[in-house]
Amino acid sequence: MEYGYDFPKSKFYRAMMTGFFVGFIATFVCLAYNIIYRNSTGFPLSAFINVSSIIFLVNILFPIIGIIYYGFVSSFKKADVFFMILFILLTAFFGWRTELIRRTNDRLLNIEFRNLLIGIVIILGISASIFIPLLYHNKKFTDAVL
Numbered sequence: 001m002e003y004g005y006d007f008p009k010s011k012f013y014r015a016m017m018t019g020f021f022v023g024f025i026a027t028f029v030c031l032a033y034n035i036i037y038r039n040s041t042g043f044p045l046s047a048f049i050n051v052s053s054i055i056f057l058v059n060i061l062f063p064i065i066g067i068i069y070y071g072f073v074s075s076f077k078k079a080d081v082f083f084m085i086l087f088i089l090l091t092a093f094f095g096w097r098t099e100l101i102r103r104t105n106d107r108l109l110n111i112e113f114r115n116l117l118i119g120i121v122i123i124l125g126i127s128a129s130i131f132i133p134l135l136y137h138n139k140k141f142t143d144a145v146l
Contacts, residue, residue: 009146012070017146018136019066020059026127027058030120037119043112045103049120058124065128069136080133091125 072079103113
């Protein structure tokens with residue numbers, strides 16, 4: 001049955017919805033990493049990084065990243081390259097800043113918190129820098145998902 005959803009999609013729509021889709025997938029990957037990490041290390045602290053904060057923040061952040069990608073696509077000829085470089089640098093910066101966080105007075109809990117957070121930062125950075133440009137230009141993704 002044809003529902004008539006096959007209409008031309010604007011660059012803005014495609015970029016924002018691609019960001020939303022990548023964020024949705026990144027949420028599941030971050031949740032899986034969170035569960036695996038906590039089960040393997042026994043890390044008990046969950047005031048900052050927990051299921052609800054991951055779901056809420058990632059799904060708010062990635063449509064915004066999609067809108068930023070739209071700005072790059074609209075402004076630059078080599079938007080993908082600039083966007084990827086920017087988000088790889090941001091990932092490296094946030095990874096570096098994560099290493100300076102002191103969460104508690106317990107050295108072991110600090111190390112475990114940093115490792116959990118750096119894993120999430122890397123997952124989000126790879127998702128944003130690689131998968132948003134990749135899926136934005138993928139015709140099959142646009143036709144099937146968007």
